[in-house]
Amino acid sequence: MKRFDLPEEIVKAAKKGMGYELYRALLFEYGKRGEKAFFYIKEGRVKKYRDFFVVIGEHEYIVDNDFCTCRDFQFNLKTRRPCAHIIAVKTAKLMHKYDEYDEYYVDFMVK
Numbered sequence: 495m496k497r498f499d500l501p502e503e504i505v506k507a508a509k510k511g512m513g514y515e516l517y518r519a520l521l522f523e524y525g526k527r528g529e530k531a532f533f534y535i536k537e538g539r540v541k542k543y544r545d546f547f548v549v550i551g552e553h554e555y556i557v558d559n560d561f562c563t564c565r566d567f568q569f570n571l572k573t574r575r576p577c578a579h580i581i582a583v584k585t586a587k588l589m590h591k592y593d594e595y596d597e598y599y600v601d602f603m604v605k
């Protein structure tokens with residue numbers, strides 16, 4: 495199930511790269527969360543492991559499609575709207591702008 499598909503303006507802007515147009519589209523659609531998402535991508539904080547995407551914010555957050563482990567998503571947004579991490583992963587995927595690791599993130603969690 496893909497509840498949080500990005501609007502067309504963001505998809506279009508992402509095709510042109512990490513410019514002002516994308517920043518503006520994210521900010522317009524998602525406010526502060528969209529702005530945070532832009533900088534997560536720009537600062538290389540989006541990581542793709544074999545099992546999950548991970549975004550490095552204050553902590554490391556696991557993003558699995560339309561789910562994120564952060565408190566903002568679970569408590570403030572009550573899983574009804576995407577958090578900055580979900581927005582960042584979805585946008586980063588459009589541009590293949592993430593670091594990729596040929597490892598399972600879950601292997602780091604059990605250590």
Ligand SMILES: [Zn+2]
Pocket residue numbers: 555562563564565566567577578579580
């Ligand atoms: Zn999140």
